[in-house]
Amino acid sequence: MLIINARRLTGPPVAVRTAGDRIAETGADLVAKPGETVIDARGGTLIPGLWDHHIHLRATVAAAASIRVGPPQVRTPEEFRAVLAAATPQPDGWIRAVGYHNSVTGDLDRHTLDAVVPHVPLRIQHRSGAMWFVNSVGLAALGQADHPTGQLFRQDTQVAAATAGSATAFGPLSARLSAHGVIGVTEATPNLTAADLDSLDDAVGEGQIRQRVMVMSVDSGREHPNLGFGPVKRILDDDTLDLDGLSEWVAAVHHRGSAVAMHCVTVAQLVVATTALRTVGVHAGDRIEHAAVVPETMIGDLVELGVTVVTQPNFVAERGDEYLRDVPASEHEELWRLRTLQSAGVPVAGSTDAPFGDLDPWAAMRAARDRRTVSGSEISISEQISGAAAVNLFLGEPGDPGTPRELTAGSAADLCLLSASPEVVLRELDGELVSATVIGGELMKR
Numbered sequence: 001m002l003i004i005n006a007r008r009l010t011g012p013p014v015a016v017r018t019a020g021d022r023i024a025e026t027g028a029d030l031v032a033k034p035g036e037t038v039i040d041a042r043g044g045t046l047i048p049g050l051w052d053h054h055i056h057l058r059a060t061v062a063a064a065a066s067i068r069v070g071p072p073q074v075r076t077p078e079e080f081r082a083v084l085a086a087a088t089p090q091p092d093g094w095i096r097a098v099g100y101h102n103s104v105t106g107d108l109d110r111h112t113l114d115a116v117v118p119h120v121p122l123r124i125q126h127r128s129g130a131m132w133f134v135n136s137v138g139l140a141a142l143g144q145a146d147h148p149t150g151q152l153f154r155q156d157t158q159v160a161a162a163t164a165g166s167a168t169a170f171g172p173l174s175a176r177l178s179a180h181g182v183i184g185v186t187e188a189t190p191n192l193t194a195a196d197l198d199s200l201d202d203a204v205g206e207g208q209i210r211q212r213v214m215v216m217s218v219d220s221g222r223e224h225p226n227l228g229f230g231p232v233k234r235i236l237d238d239d240t241l242d243l244d245g246l247s248e249w250v251a252a253v254h255h256r257g258s259a260v261a262m263h264c265v266t267v268a269q270l271v272v273a274t275t276a277l278r279t280v281g282v283h284a285g286d287r288i289e290h291a292a293v294v295p296e297t298m299i300g301d302l303v304e305l306g307v308t309v310v311t312q313p314n315f316v317a318e319r320g321d322e323y324l325r326d327v328p329a330s331e332h333e334e335l336w337r338l339r340t341l342q343s344a345g346v347p348v349a350g351s352t353d354a355p356f357g358d359l360d361p362w363a364a365m366r367a368a369r370d371r372r373t374v375s376g377s378e379i380s381i382s383e384q385i386s387g388a389a390a391v392n393l394f395l396g397e398p399g400d401p402g403t404p405r406e407l408t409a410g411s412a413a414d415l416c417l418l419s420a421s422p423e424v425v426l427r428e429l430d431g432e433l434v435s436a437t438v439i440g441g442e443l444m445k446r
């Protein structure tokens with residue numbers, strides 16, 4: 001395949017020839033060989049395909065079949081009751097809802113849910129992803145009829161097991177990713193079981209998932225030729241922080257030759273994670289997921305450790321109006337930092353955390369550049385980065401997400417072609433401009 005008349009994001013003209021799954025040749029002006037497929041970019045922009053460095057594939061498919069019961073779609077108790085009363089159960093018999101936030105109608109428990117949906121199993125996921133709220137019929141179906149509150153904290157496996165059966169259909173999600181120019185994803189769900197890994201591996205092998213997939217679970221030892229194995233993910237919770245236990249875990253993962261990825265959304269979690277790394281030592285590829293709050297005094301620690309931060313700028317837009325209301329103004333600059341981390345020398349990569357964030361990486365790029373909430377308010381504007389830097393957040397290698405890939409001969413033929421000039425692409429940062437996505441030398445259908 002030959003792509004001609006394109007421009008690099010930095011401006012210069014470029015043509016790219018692929019052979020098999022690699023870029024064979026790049027130049028300002030390449031001439032087609034007989035029989036070669038030629039794509040005329042007509043002055044459009046060619047970049048390496050995007051990599052979403054933190055996403056949850058299965059949950060994103062499930063969320064597409066769930067109703068949203070949180071902001072911005074649902075904001076009041078009346079709206080909450082109305083959407084649930086109108087909901088139809090999925091084929092497994094459950095009503096599934098996601099995106100709940102306490103600002104809608106306060107704390108939920110089995111009794112408040114029974115008052116809205118008494119006869120059909122109902123489960124509602126808090127938007128943090130950590131908590132499920134289940135009504136009484138649902139608790140009985142889960143074998144937890146005696147549960148006092150119906151508030152199930154980090155029980156994804158138990159909740160999923162009760163409603164398993166039908167295989168996850170990844171195809172539509174993969175097509176949406178391709179439409180956004182995404183050629184690879186890092187599946188950030190921790191502790192995937194051997195069966196989970198088998199099904200993901202099959203989905204890639206059978207072509208349901210066209211993207212490259214790197215997982216953050218321990219290799220089960222079974223054959224998974226279609227998956228990459230990256231850093232091993234661990235979620236930290238404030239209530240159970242344990243420096244010694246975490247240090248031992250980090251040392252054990254490093255000893256097996258893998259890096260770690262620690263989920264840190266509070267200052268306490270970041271302190272314990274960085275202290276553990278300082279105690280045990282850092283392995284190439286170690287990462288901090290989210291780094292939602294970074295006090296200025298801790299930026300130096302991140303620089304010294306040399307860990308990569310994998311952030312989600314989209315939350316600045318999606319949740320910013322609540323931050324402006326709920327977080328003291330003096331702490332706004334600590335939220336979802338970008339520019340101060342990058343200029344201090346911390347490698348930073350971008351991701352969407354779908355389904356907890358919107359799946360569109362271009363929306364995340366706009367949020368990184370504009371630092372504006374859904375309602376249009378500015379938030380921690382000093383953390384703005386340029387449009388080009390925002391694109392680069394999604395161009396990293398999976399194993400080295402803070403370092404952008406380049407269009408060079410010999411690298412993977414993973415490409416994203418946009419229908420507009422670099423100037424327009426950088427101004428709009430809009431996924432609608434993606435005109436073709438190439439993965440491993442193969443052109444994806446739009």
Ligand SMILES: [Zn+2]
Nearest residue numbers: 054056188353
């Ligand atoms: Zn996540």
